[in-house]
Amino acid sequence: MTTAAIVDTRPRTLAEKVWDKHLVAKGENGTPDLIYIDLHLVHEVTSPQAFDGLRLAGRPVRRPDLTIATEDHNTPTLAIDRPIADLTSRTQIETLRKNCAEFGVRLHSLGDIEQGIVHVVGPQLGLTQPGITVVCGDSHTSTHGAFGAMALGIGTSEVEHVMATQTLPLKPFKTMAITVDGTLRPGVTAKDIILAVIAKIGTGGGQGYVLEYRGSAIRALSMEGRMTICNMSIEAGARAGMVAPDATTYAYLKGRAHAPAGDDWDAAVEYWDTLATDDGATFDAEVILDANTLEPFVTWGTNPGQGVSLSDTVPNPAEIDDANERSAAERALEYMDLAAGTAMKDIHVDTVFLGSCTNSRVEDLRAAAEIIKGKSIADGVRMLVVPGSARVRIEAEAEGLDKIFTDFGAEWRFAGCSMCLGMNPDQLAPGERCASTSNRNFEGRQGKGGRTHLVSPLVAAATAIRGTLSSPWDLVQDGIVPAGLVPASL
Amino acid sequence: MQKFTTVTGVAVPLRRSNVDTDQIIPAVFLKRVTKTGFEDALFYGWRQDPEFILNQAAYQSPKVLVAGADFGTGSSREHAVWALRDFGFDVVLSPRFGDIFRGNAGKQGLLAAQISEDDAETLWATLEATPGIELTVDLVAYTASVGDLTVSFEVDEYTRWRLLEGLDDIGLTLRDEARIAEFESQREPWRPRTLPARQVNL
Numbered sequence: 001m002t003t004a005a006i007v008d009t010r011p012r013t014l015a016e017k018v019w020d021k022h023l024v025a026k027g028e029n030g031t032p033d034l035i036y037i038d039l040h041l042v043h044e045v046t047s048p049q050a051f052d053g054l055r056l057a058g059r060p061v062r063r064p065d066l067t068i069a070t071e072d073h074n075t076p077t078l079a080i081d082r083p084i085a086d087l088t089s090r091t092q093i094e095t096l097r098k099n100c101a102e103f104g105v106r107l108h109s110l111g112d113i114e115q116g117i118v119h120v121v122g123p124q125l126g127l128t129q130p131g132i133t134v135v136c137g138d139s140h141t142s143t144h145g146a147f148g149a150m151a152l153g154i155g156t157s158e159v160e161h162v163m164a165t166q167t168l169p170l171k172p173f174k175t176m177a178i179t180v181d182g183t184l185r186p187g188v189t190a191k192d193i194i195l196a197v198i199a200k201i202g203t204g205g206g207q208g209y210v211l212e213y214r215g216s217a218i219r220a221l222s223m224e225g226r227m228t229i230c231n232m233s234i235e236a237g238a239r240a241g242m243v244a245p246d247a248t249t250y251a252y253l254k255g256r257a258h259a260p261a262g263d264d265w266d267a268a269v270e271y272w273d274t275l276a277t278d279d280g281a282t283f284d285a286e287v288i289l290d291a292n293t294l295e296p297f298v299t300w301g302t303n304p305g306q307g308v309s310l311s312d313t314v315p316n317p318a319e320i321d322d323a324n325e326r327s328a329a330e331r332a333l334e335y336m337d338l339a340a341g342t343a344m345k346d347i348h349v350d351t352v353f354l355g356s357c358t359n360s361r362v363e364d365l366r367a368a369a370e371i372i373k374g375k376s377i378a379d380g381v382r383m384l385v386v387p388g389s390a391r392v393r394i395e396a397e398a399e400g401l402d403k404i405f406t407d408f409g410a411e412w413r414f415a416g417c418s419m420c421l422g423m424n425p426d427q428l429a430p431g432e433r434c435a436s437t438s439n440r441n442f443e444g445r446q447g448k449g450g451r452t453h454l455v456s457p458l459v460a461a462a463t464a465i466r467g468t469l470s471s472p473w474d475l476v477q478d479g480i481v482p483a484g485l486v487p488a489s490l
Numbered sequence: 491m492q493k494f495t496t497v498t499g500v501a502v503p504l505r506r507s508n509v510d511t512d513q514i515i516p517a518v519f520l521k522r523v524t525k526t527g528f529e530d531a532l533f534y535g536w537r538q539d540p541e542f543i544l545n546q547a548a549y550q551s552p553k554v555l556v557a558g559a560d561f562g563t564g565s566s567r568e569h570a571v572w573a574l575r576d577f578g579f580d581v582v583l584s585p586r587f588g589d590i591f592r593g594n595a596g597k598q599g600l601l602a603a604q605i606s607e608d609d610a611e612t613l614w615a616t617l618e619a620t621p622g623i624e625l626t627v628d629l630v631a632y633t634a635s636v637g638d639l640t641v642s643f644e645v646d647e648y649t650r651w652r653l654l655e656g657l658d659d660i661g662l663t664l665r666d667e668a669r670i671a672e673f674e675s676q677r678e679p680w681r682p683r684t685l686p687a688r689q690v691n692l
C-alpha cells in the first residue's frame with residue numbers, strides 16, 4: 001500500500017469524493033484500499049462475537065468515541081419494564097450491556113429516550129452527517145446514505161475489524177445514477193419510488209454498485225423520504241445508496257445533539273457543499289424513472305422486486321419470459337396464496353404493520369395518522385404502530401398521534417424492529433396476510449408462514465380502514481376523506 | 491494471533507470425506523453469543539457415538555486432524571473453525587477443502603493444508619497403527635512427519651505468510667497503525683463524536 005495522496009482533478013461522483021477523503025492507504029496489486037470509518041453503529045445481534053474476538057486478542061475498541069450502541073432487534077414492544085421472556089433474546093441484550101460497559105461504548109438501553117432502531121437513532125442524534133463513512137453489522141445501514149454519507153452494512157468479522165482498527169479494507173465500488181425527475185402526485189411517496197426502482201432493476205440489479213439517487217423528485221423529498229429510499233437500496237442488491245446533501249439536509253441536522261455548532265457548523269457546511277457529484281462525472285450505469293406517472297406501489301410476491309402499481313393485478317407467471325423469474329413468481333404466488341389476475345385492491349389483509357427502519361419516523365406516523373383520524377379500523381383487522389425510537393414515540397405522543405391511533409383501533413407500541421423480522425413476540429401467524437411498511441417480504445420474515453405486502457405508510461393507513469390493499473384516493477372515492485387531505489408527498 | 495512455524499501433537503485419523511460444516515458444528519449452536527467455548531459442539535452428532543474416534547482414550551488432546559477430501563464444505567459459518575480451534579486443533583490436513591472454510595481458517599490461525607489422496611491414506615495407516623502417536627507439521631518446510639514418514643503439503647502463500655507472521659486480518663491492518671494514527675490526526679474537529687453524550691431536550 002502507498003500513502004494516500006489524491007491529487008486528482010477529474011470530475012468525481014459523490015461516492016468517489018467520500019471514498020477518496022477516507023483513504024488511509026491505497027491498495028496495490030489487487031489488495032483492497034484501507035478506508036477510515038467515521039461512525040460505527042452497534043446492536044445486540046451482530047456484535048457479541050466481535051467483542052469476544054477483541055477480548056481473546058486483548059484488543060480495546062480503538063475509538064469508543066466514534067462508536068454507539070442500541071438495543072432494537074430483540075426488544076419487546078409491550079411491558080418493556082419486565083424481563084425479556086425469550087431466553088436467547090434476553091441473553092443477547094444482556095451480553096451487549098456487559099460488552100458496552102467493559103469496552104466503554106455508549107449504549108442506549110431499553111427505557112432510554114435514544115433507544116430504538118439503530119438506523120433511526122443515528123440520524124435523530126445528528127451523528128449521521130454528510131460526507132462521513134458509517135458502518136453497522138446490519139444490511140439496512142444504507143439508510144444513512146440519505147445524508148450523503150457512505151453507509152455500509154458489514155458482517156461480524158468486519159465489526160470486530162472496525163472496533164479494533166476504525167478502518168476497513170475495501171475494494172472500490174462501481175457507481176449507478178438513479179435519476180427520478182418530475183413531481184409526485186398527492187398520495188405517492190418515497191416508498192413508492194424505491195419499490196418501483198427495485199421492480200425495475202431487480203433484486204440483483206444494484207450488485208457491486210453504490211446507487212446515487214438524483215433528480216428533481218429526490219430533491220423535493222424530506223430527509224425521512226430520502227432515508228426510506230436509501231434504506232431499501234440493499235433490496236436492489238446494492239452496497240449503498242446515497243443522496244447529495246442540500247438545504248433540506250442541513251435544516252434537518254441543525255441543532256441536533258451531535259451536529260456541529262457555531263464556527264464548526266460553518267466549516268462543516270463549507271465541506272458538505274463540495275460533496276455533490278461534479279458536472280461531467282461519469283457513472284458506470286444509469287437508470288431513469290418518471291415521478292409524474294408513478295402510482296402507489298405494492299408487492300405481490302416474496303422479494304421486494306416483485307411489485308406492481310396498486311391499481312394493477314397480480315401478474316401471470318406464464319407471461320414472464322425469463323425462466324428463473326417465472327418459476328420464482330410461481331413459487332411466490334403459491335406461498336402468498338394469490339391467483340394471477342387478481343386485482344391488488346381486492347386483496348384482504350389481516351394485519352397492518354406501521355414501523356421498521358424504512359417507515360417509522362415521526363413524519364411517517366404523522367402522515368398515516370392524518371388519514372385515519374376520526375375513523376375506525378376495518379373489522380377483523382389488527383394494526384400495530386411501532387415508532388422507530390423512544391424519542392419518536394415521545395414526539396408523536398406530544399402531538400397526540402398515539403391517541404389518534406388508539407381511537408382508531410390500532411395498537412400503540414414501544415420502539416424497536418418488532419414485526420419487521422419478528423425476533424421478538426411481534427409475529428404473523430402462519431397464513432396471516434400483512435400490509436407492512438417494512439422492507440422485506442421474504443417467506444417467513446414476519447413470522448413463519450406469514451404473508452407480507454410491502455406498502456407505504458399512506459397505503460398502510462388506507463388499507464387499515466378498508467381492510468383491502470388501498471390508496472388514499474380510494475378513500476376519497478368512497479367519500480371517506482376529502483381530496484384535500486391526501487398528503488402531497490412524503 | 492500466535493506465530494505459526496511448527497506444531498507437534500497427537501494426530502487424529504478421520505477416515506471420512508465430505509465433512510460439511512453442518513457436521514463440524516450443527517446449526518443449533520449458532521445462537522450462542524461467544525466466539526469461544528464451542529469445543530462441546532464439535533462433531534456433535536458423531537460424538538454421541540461412544541466409538542467415534544474423538545471419544546477414544548488415545549485422542550483426548552489432539553492437535554492435528556487428518557481428514558478425507560472436501561472437508562468444510564457447505565455453509566459459511568465461522569463457528570466451524572472456532573469449534574476446531576476450541577477443541578485444540580491447530581492443523582487440518584485434507585486432500586481438498588471447502589473454499590470459505592479455508593478462508594475462515596486462515597483468519598483464525600487454523601492451518602488448513604492440502605495433502606494428496608495417497609498421502610492421506612499413508613498417514614491414516616501410520617496413525618492407526620499407533621493410536622495417539624504425535625505428528626509434526628512444519629510450515630516453513632511444508633511437511634508433516636510422523637515416525638519415519640514425511641509427506642509434503644500445499645498451502646496458499648498469502649495464508650502461509652500470515653500464519654508465519656502471526657497476523658490475522660486485524661493484525662495485518664494494525665501494521666498500518668502509524669498511517670491510521672496519522673489519518674486521525676488530520677480529521678476535521680467537527681466530525682461527529684458519540685462521546686461525550688450530549689443531551690438536547692425536545
Ligand code: SF4
Nearest residue numbers: 140356357417420421
Ligand atoms: S427494522 Fe427491520 S430492517 Fe430495520 S434494522 Fe430492524 S430488523 Fe433490520
